[in-house]
Amino acid sequence: MPDYASLVIAAPLIPLVGAALIALLHRVPNLREAASLVTAALLAFVVLQLLAGVLDGARPAVSLIEVLPGVGLAFSVEPLGMLFATIAGLLWLVNTLYSIGYMRGNAEKRQTVFYVCFALALASTMGIAFSGNLFTLFIFYELLTLTTVPLVTHKANEEAVRAGRVYLGILMGSSVLLFLSAIIWTYVAAGTVDFRDGGILAGVLAGLPLAALLALFAWGIGKAALMPLHAWLPAAMVAPTPVSALLHAVAVVKAGVFCIVKVIVYIFGIDLLAATVEAQWLVYVAGTSVVLASLIAMRQDNLKRRLAYSTISQLSYVVMAAAMFSPLAILGAAMHIAAHAFGKITLFFVAGSIYTAAHKTQVSELAGIGRRMPWTMGAFAIGTFSMIGLPLTVGFLSKWYMLQAAVQETQIFVLAVLFLSTILNAAYFIPILYIAFLRRPPDGAPPESHGEAPWPIVVALCITAAGAVLLFFYPDVPLALTESVAQSGGGAGFPPPDSAN
Amino acid sequence: MIAQHFPILIVVLPLLASPLALLLRRSEAAWLLSLAVSWLLPFIALSLVRQTAGGEVISYAVGGWPPPIGIEYRIDSLSAFVMLLVSGVSALVVTFARSSVADEIPASRRAGFYAAYMVGLAGLLGMAASGDAFNIFVFMEISSLSSYVLIAIGRDRRALSASYRYLIMGTIGATFYVLGIGLLYAMTGTLNLADLAERLPAVENTRPVLAAFGFIVVGLSLKLALFPLHVWLPNAYAYAPSTASAFLASTATKVAIYLLLRFIFSVFGIDFSFKAVPLEPILLALSIGAILVASLVAMFQQNVKRMLAYSSIAQIGFITLGIAIANMDGMTGAIVHLFNHAVIKGALFLLVGCVVFRLHSAQLEDMAGIGTKMPVTMTAFAICGLAMVGAPGTAGFISKWFLAVGAADQGRWWLVGLMMVGSLLTLVYMARVLEIAFFRPPSPRLEKVTEAPLQLLLPALALSAATIWFGIDTTGSAGFAQQAAAALLGLPPGGQ
Numbered sequence: 002m003p004d005y006a007s008l009v010i011a012a013p014l015i016p017l018v019g020a021a022l023i024a025l026l027h028r029v030p031n032l033r034e035a036a037s038l039v040t041a042a043l044l045a046f047v048v049l050q051l052l053a054g055v056l057d058g059a060r061p062a063v064s065l066i067e068v069l070p071g072v073g074l075a076f077s078v079e080p081l082g083m084l085f086a087t088i089a090g091l092l093w094l095v096n097t098l099y100s101i102g103y104m105r106g107n108a109e110k111r112q113t114v115f116y117v118c119f120a121l122a123l124a125s126t127m128g129i130a131f132s133g134n135l136f137t138l139f140i141f142y143e144l145l146t147l148t149t150v151p152l153v154t155h156k157a158n159e160e161a162v163r164a165g166r167v168y169l170g171i172l173m174g175s176s177v178l179l180f181l182s183a184i185i186w187t188y189v190a191a192g193t194v195d196f197r198d199g200g201i202l203a204g205v206l207a208g209l210p211l212a213a214l215l216a217l218f219a220w221g222i223g224k225a226a227l228m229p230l231h232a233w234l235p236a237a238m239v240a241p242t243p244v245s246a247l248l249h250a251v252a253v254v255k256a257g258v259f260c261i262v263k264v265i266v267y268i269f270g271i272d273l274l275a276a277t278v279e280a281q282w283l284v285y286v287a288g289t290s291v292v293l294a295s296l297i298a299m300r301q302d303n304l305k306r307r308l309a310y311s312t313i314s315q316l317s318y319v320v321m322a323a324a325m326f327s328p329l330a331i332l333g334a335a336m337h338i339a340a341h342a343f344g345k346i347t348l349f350f351v352a353g354s355i356y357t358a359a360h361k362t363q364v365s366e367l368a369g370i371g372r373r374m375p376w377t378m379g380a381f382a383i384g385t386f387s388m389i390g391l392p393l394t395v396g397f398l399s400k401w402y403m404l405q406a407a408v409q410e411t412q413i414f415v416l417a418v419l420f421l422s423t424i425l426n427a428a429y430f431i432p433i434l435y436i437a438f439l440r441r442p443p444d445g446a447p448p449e450s451h452g453e454a455p456w457p458i459v460v461a462l463c464i465t466a467a468g469a470v471l472l473f474f475y476p477d478v479p480l481a482l483t484e485s486v487a488q489s490g491g492g493a494g495f496p497p498p499d500s501a502n
Numbered sequence: 503m504i505a506q507h508f509p510i511l512i513v514v515l516p517l518l519a520s521p522l523a524l525l526l527r528r529s530e531a532a533w534l535l536s537l538a539v540s541w542l543l544p545f546i547a548l549s550l551v552r553q554t555a556g557g558e559v560i561s562y563a564v565g566g567w568p569p570p571i572g573i574e575y576r577i578d579s580l581s582a583f584v585m586l587l588v589s590g591v592s593a594l595v596v597t598f599a600r601s602s603v604a605d606e607i608p609a610s611r612r613a614g615f616y617a618a619y620m621v622g623l624a625g626l627l628g629m630a631a632s633g634d635a636f637n638i639f640v641f642m643e644i645s646s647l648s649s650y651v652l653i654a655i656g657r658d659r660r661a662l663s664a665s666y667r668y669l670i671m672g673t674i675g676a677t678f679y680v681l682g683i684g685l686l687y688a689m690t691g692t693l694n695l696a697d698l699a700e701r702l703p704a705v706e707n708t709r710p711v712l713a714a715f716g717f718i719v720v721g722l723s724l725k726l727a728l729f730p731l732h733v734w735l736p737n738a739y740a741y742a743p744s745t746a747s748a749f750l751a752s753t754a755t756k757v758a759i760y761l762l763l764r765f766i767f768s769v770f771g772i773d774f775s776f777k778a779v780p781l782e783p784i785l786l787a788l789s790i791g792a793i794l795v796a797s798l799v800a801m802f803q804q805n806v807k808r809m810l811a812y813s814s815i816a817q818i819g820f821i822t823l824g825i826a827i828a829n830m831d832g833m834t835g836a837i838v839h840l841f842n843h844a845v846i847k848g849a850l851f852l853l854v855g856c857v858v859f860r861l862h863s864a865q866l867e868d869m870a871g872i873g874t875k876m877p878v879t880m881t882a883f884a885i886c887g888l889a890m891v892g893a894p895g896t897a898g899f900i901s902k903w904f905l906a907v908g909a910a911d912q913g914r915w916w917l918v919g920l921m922m923v924g925s926l927l928t929l930v931y932m933a934r935v936l937e938i939a940f941f942r943p944p945s946p947r948l949e950k951v952t953e954a955p956l957q958l959l960l961p962a963l964a965l966s967a968a969t970i971w972f973g974i975d976t977t978g979s980a981g982f983a984q985q986a987a988a989a990l991l992g993l994p995p996g997g998q
Contacts, residue, residue, distance in 0.1 A: 068976055069903055070984075140894040147888070154941065162941045166933075173929055177892070178922045185903070185918060189910045 005054050005061035008047050009076045012086065012127040013141075015044045020120035027113035034101050037116050041094040044123065048090035055083040056481055062133060072194055074140075075133035079196070080482040081266065081335055085259045086130035087478075088342045089252050093123050095461045096247040099350055102457030103243050106357040114151060115241070119248075121148040126252045129260070135184045135194035135268070138260065142180070142224070145256060146172045152244045153237045164236040171233040172223045180221030186214055187268060196263065200270025211269070212279035218264050219283055219320070224257025227320060228290040231313045238305040242353025245305055250312055250345035255338055258319040262334050265323050266486060275326040287321035288418040290314070295425035302363045304352045307429060308345065311388065314422065315341045321418065322403045325410050328487035333402030335483035336476075340399040343469040344387030350462035351381040354454040364433055371438035373452060376459050378437050380466035385430040387469045390423055395472035505549065509562040509575040512546045512585060513628045513641075515539050520620035529612030533600050536616045540596040543589035543627070550582040551982075557989065561633070569633070569694050576633025576696060580837070580986040584630045584760045587841055588753045591848045591965070592623055595752075598961040599745040602855050606656050606743040615655050619749065622648030626757045635683040635693045638761065639676065642725070646672045649754060652746035653738050664737035671724055671734040678721030685714035699769050706774050715779055718765055726758035728822055729792030732815045739811035740864070744855030747807055751814055752848030756840050759821055763837075766825070767990040776828060785826035790920055792819025797927035801934065806854050807864045809931060810847065813890065816924065817843045823921070824905050832908030833987035838980045839901035842889075842972060846897060849886045849965035853879050856954035856962055861947075866935065871944025873936070875951040879959065880939050882966040887932035889969040892925045897972035900980050 019040030026033040054061065055078055062077035100119070104112050125148055128141030146169065154165035188194050191201045206214060223230045237249050265274060274280045291314050298310035315337070322334035354377045355361055359370060371378040387396035400419065407415035453459050472479065504511070519539040523532035553560060554577060562575040577585075596619070607615055625645025632638050650672070654665035687693055689710050690701040705711055720731075727735040735755075739747045766775045775781050793816050800812035821843065824836025856879045857872065858864050873880040889896035902921060909917040953959060972979045 066975060068974060069900065069980065074974065136894070143893050144895070147893070157941055162937060165941075166937075169929075169933060174926055177925050177929070178919070181906075182915075182918055182922060185906045185910055189907060 003050055003054065005051065005059055005078070006063045008051050008054075009061050009063050009078055009131055011047050012044065012051070012090075012131060013124045015047060016040055016120040016124040016127065019043075020117045020124065023116045023120060024113060030112070033113065033116060037097050037101070037120070038094075040120060041097040041123075044127070045090050045094045048086050051078060052083055052087050052478070054078075055080060056478070064133070068136065071192065072134065072136045072188065074137055075195075076128075076131040076137065077133035077196065078131050079267070079486070081259065081263055081486040082130040082132075084335060084339060084479060084482040084486075085255060086127055088255065088339055089123065089126045089130065089247075092247060092251055092342065092346055092465070095464050096243055096346070098457045099246065099353070099461035100243040102455040102461070103241065103353050103357055106455045106458070107241075109155070109241060111155065115155060118148050118151045119244070122152070122248055122252060126256060129256045132196075134196060135187065135264075138263075139176075139180065139184060142222075142256065142260065143173070143176060145224075145253060146176070149237075149244070149248055149253060152248065153240045155241055155244070156239060161239045164239045167236040168233045171230055175221055175223035175230055178221070179217045180223075183214055183217035183221050186217065196267035198267065200266070200268055200273055202269050203273045207277065209279050211273070211277050212282065215265075215269065215274070215280050215283060218268075219261060219286070222257050222260045222264075224253055225261050225320060226254060226257060226313045226316050227287060228293055228313070228317070231290070231294065234313055235306050235309045238303075238309050242305070242349060242356060245309075246346050246349035246353065249309070250349050251342045254312055254316055255342060258316050258323075258334075258338060261320055262323045262331065262338075262486075265326070266331060271326050271328065271331060280326070281324075283324035284321055284412065284415060287317045287324055288414055290317035291321060291418050291422050292425065295422050295429065299425065299429040302365055304355070304362060304364050304367075304433075305349070307364065308348050308352060311348075311426070311429070312341075312345055314426075315345065315388070318399075318403070318422075321415060322406065325406055325412055325415065327406055327410050329402060329409055330406035332483045332487040333399055333406050335486050336402055336479060337399035339472065339479045340387065340395040340469075343465055343472060344384045344394070344396055347380050347384035347462055347465040347469060348388070350458065350465060351377050351384065354458045354462060357458060358451045358454040364436065367433065367437045368440040369437070369442045371434075374454070376453060376463060378434075380462045381437070382434055383466040383469055385434060388430060389426045393473055394469050395476065396469070398473060398476055507562075508546050508550055509560055509577050509631055510564060512543055512550070512589070513575075513624050513631055515542065515546075515624075516620040516627065517624040520617045520624070523613055523620060524617040527613050529604065529609065529616070530600075532613040532616040533596075533603070536596050536599075536620055539620065540589070540593045540623070543623075544586060544593050547582065547586040547589045550577055551579070551586050554579045554582045555985075557985070569697075573637050574633040574694055574696070575631045577631060579982070579989060580760070580763070581630045583837075583841070583982055583986060584757060585627055587844055588623070588626050588630065588757065591752045591844055592749060594961040594965055595745060595749045595848065595852070598748070598852055598855065598958055601955060601957050602744045602859055605859055606745075608657065611655050615652065615743075615745075618648045618651040618655070619745075621645075622652060622749070622754075626753055629757050630760055633695045635686070635695060635698065636680075637693075639680050639683065642676055642679065645754065645757075646676060646725075649738075649746075649750055652750065653742040655746075656741070656743040658741045660737065661741035664734075664741045668734040668738045671731075675721045675724030675731075678717045678724070680721075682714040682717030682721060685710045685717065689714070695764070695769055699771065702770060702774070706770075706778065712779065715770055715775070719762070719781070722758055722762045722765065726755045726762060726822075727815055727818055729788050729796060729815055729819060732792070732796070732818075735815060736808050736811040739814070739851075740805055740808035744851065744858050748848050748851035748855060751810070751851050752844040755814065755818060756844050759818070759836075759840055762822075763825065763990060772828065772991060782826050782828065785822055789819040789823035789826055792816055793823070793920065793924040794927070797924055797931065801927070801931045803931075804866050805864050806857075806866060806869065806935060807851070809866075809935070810850055810854065813928065813931065814843075814847055816928070817847070817890070820901065820905060820921070820924070823917075824908065827905070827908045827912065827914075827917075828991075829908050829911055830984075830987055830991060830993065831904050831911060833991060834980065834983045835901055835904030835906075835908055837983035837986050838904060838976075841979050841983065842897035842901045842969075845965060845972060846886050846889045846969050849962060849969055850883065850890070852958075852962035852965060853883045853886065856958050859954050859958055860951045866938055868945065868947065869935070870938050870942035871940075871948060872951065873940035874944060875948050876953050878953055879962070880936070882963055883939075884932075884936050886966050886969050887936065889973065891928045891932060895970065895973050897969045897979070899973055900976050904980065904983075
């Protein structure tokens with residue numbers, strides 16, 4: 002049996018060492034990229050080892066050092082973190098391949114800084130995924146913000162710097178003002194900040210204070226982009242597309258909703274929240290966020306911005322599901338973290354592919370591009386279907402669980418939101434497909450000569466699109482993980498695992 | 503045995519080194535002497551820390567005259583901790599000094615600079631070591647006089663008026679202090695701090711004692727630059743030579759805070775200070791004023807050193823805030839922030855010293871684009887800046903955690919909120935510098951600029967690394983601060 006404790010430490014350490022290696026190799030681009038790939042592959046290997054262990058029931062935990070009285074640097078692996086780490090780790094490998102194609106294809110400057118920060122961001126992500134208490138989580142949460150700022154401001158022009166300000170201001174501001182206050186409140190009230198099955202706040206806080214603490218967490222974790230603290234995400238779209246793809250569709254934003262789900266399950270405890278009437282507000286706020294973000298997305302002509310608002314909407318799905326505070330809903334929330342990751346990274350890969358091959362960024366410019374870039378736009382279609390939640394894609398599964406949970410809890414509001422937002426999702430995604438495949442280029446436009454993007458880009462986006470389909474047919478691994486997450490919150494009302502299909 | 507005499511040696515060694523440095527005349531020789539002494543002192547301090555760690559108090563009778571007739575040096579865990587801090591930071595600063603001093607100070611004055619530095623160091627260590635109120639006054643004057651020299655000795659002529667202003671304010675502060683202890687002497691007939699603490703309760707509700715308390719607290723507040731008595735500080739730090747700025751910013755105000763703690767808690771006692779006198783609301787209001795006003799002012803500074811100086815005033819506000827909270831966690835926060843701020847601010851001033859060495863300017867506009875030319879320096883600056891903000895994983899987080907938990911324990915959530923706002927203001931002015939350094943196109947004057955030589959860079963990076971070290975391994979800082987806080991509050995070690 003592998004030594005799981007060392008693997009847990011290795012997970013954040015591998016990208017960290019990789020970052021140093023990449024920095025050292027800055028004069029030799031080929032070796033530098035090789036270092037990126039090797040690091041990503043090693044991390045994927047470690048994560049898969051851990052995954053196998055967790056599926057066998059292992060719960061490795063490591064305590065490193067006590068930093069504050071009763072609060073230390075500690076890692077522990079539970080199923081939800083394992084799910085998040087697996088998604089981020091595997092997609093990083095694909096994303097690295099994509100990055101190489103994209104950064105070279107667009108002859109971007111300062112590529113070393115880019116790869117170094119990327120690796121550091123992944124190290125922070127692993128730290129978040131495996132953190133054993135709120136303090137450790139907070140360290141890596143802030144590190145993730147800081148290491149991604151140079152990626153957002155990569156272009157270093159006026160627009161990028163302004164975006165960097167918004168990004169840093171909202172993420173740091175919310176985390177220091179609200180998140181940290183929430184952690185301190187938790188510590189003062191409960192005397193600990195450890196993540197424990199069933200939560201640590203039962204019998205400590207109740208009623209309105211509990212609901213207020215939930216609010217501090219929900220908005221303090223700004224990475225979840227719950228409205229109105231969402232403006233940083235569209236701003237971050239000035240970054241090179243691989244950043245938007247892995248970080249602002251997967252690692253960073255998923256870190257946000259992951260933290261919220263983790264706090265709900267392991268700090269509050271589902272049973273406690275379910276019994277607190279005052280805590281019901283979160284469903285309504287998140288649901289409103291789902292619909293509003295979709296409405297804004299419809300009005301965006303810039304493809305990446307439209308995707309960004311779609312992400313805001315999809316993140317609020319996760320929060321809304323988790324806020325129903327039932328095991329089945331938590332399962333839906335956790336599944337949606339996985340489902341959205343594969344779908345959205347594909348869509349961003351496509352946006353970058355179009356930009357690299359055709360230098361286009363606006364939806365309205367895409368007339369007829371489906372014929373020139375069939376692989377790319379085919380993957381786009383799959384990603385879109387997954388976003389809408391059509392069967393044969395993984396997006397269907399998570400929405401299905403959410404629906405079930407809403408019915409079980411008789412949450413009419415959630416049902417209405419799910420219904421409305423599915424229509425809205427279709428309304429802002431299907432037109433893109435229509436334009437790309439069916440609309441002819443306007444008369445008099447200069448003839449296009451481009452074909453597909455460089456092969457690493459195309460391979461990468463095909464892999465993730467295939468992932469979105471395969472997960473529909475083989476959801477066993479994420480389901481097994483999410484089921485044990487849901488169970489650690491409290492057991493009542495949990496259906497047999499196969500009732501979905 | 504020599505170890506017996508450590509309490510006095512730690513003061514006498516730099517005091518003796520000073521005239522020697524002047525006699526050596528050559529700046530290289532004076533530096534080497536200062537370096538040797540400066541690196542010896544932390545080890546002596548460490549030994550004192552070890553001896554006092556269990557709560558023991560070392561009493562040393564100067565000249566063999568037993569107290570209260572003779573002067574007593576009285577070292578407990580808090581004073582040993584402060585001495586370790588002062589001597590440790592100073593050792594790194596002196597290592598840094600050679601090239602920087604050679605660059606910023608005319609050759610004829612360099613030996614004098616080291617002589618003044620050694621006197622100042624002796625004064626600060628003496629203030630921490632001494633258990634005699636008047637002897638403390640003497641050391642206070644010694645260190646102040648040396649600081650006036652250290653500030654004014656460079657080429658920058660604005661330093662002259664800055665130093666003069668400091669001299670006026672510093673003298674007023676010292677005068678207030680000496681008036682206060684004069685009154686105490688009149689009422690109790692002793693100047694020994696331990697004796698004072700014993701005899702004061704008998705006379706504590708008399709007007710002279712109240713007046714003495716006022717004089718001493720105001721005098722020390724001037725010295726530690728408590729808002730709004732801070733006006734001497736910004737220009738003094740901004741226009742002093744880099745070495746002097748780093749040394750003074752990280753040590754001088756901290757020793758004054760140590761004395762404030764000593765008088766409030768050990769001499770007058772927490773009951774008198776917080777019940778007979780409305781110290782708490784005043785200290786609270788001024789601390790909040792310091793945090794908010796000084797941080798806001800810092801945002802608009804054009805000179806990085808001046809910005810860091812205002813930042814110091816704000817951070818001192820955090821320390822005094824912890825004193826005002828006056829429970830176990832709040833006091834731990836105050837003491838650990840005294841330590842952490844010294845480390846962080848020392849690192850920041852040394853890093854700016856590296857920049858000044860290459861640029862010969864600390865103006866923000868001249869630093870445009872310097873991040874690409876001095877990436878190591880500016881990355882370290884970013885890390886220390888984040889430590890100042892209180893980012894988790896850095897020393898600054900530890901202090902703010904204790905302070906916030908202390909306030910939360912008392913149910914003062916608004917105070918926690920204010921601290922967080924203060925941290926965000928810090929983020930704004932630090933991010934402003936980084937944005938200019940990394941995202942503005944480099945000016946042509948930066949063309950030949952590279953990283954500073956290792957002799958400058960290494961001490962600066964060592965202190966920067968310490969800001970992370972003390973954010974993770976806190977046994978040496980927070981663990982110690984907890985013991986000291988418990989001792990000051992009269993609680994058993996470990997508190998509560």
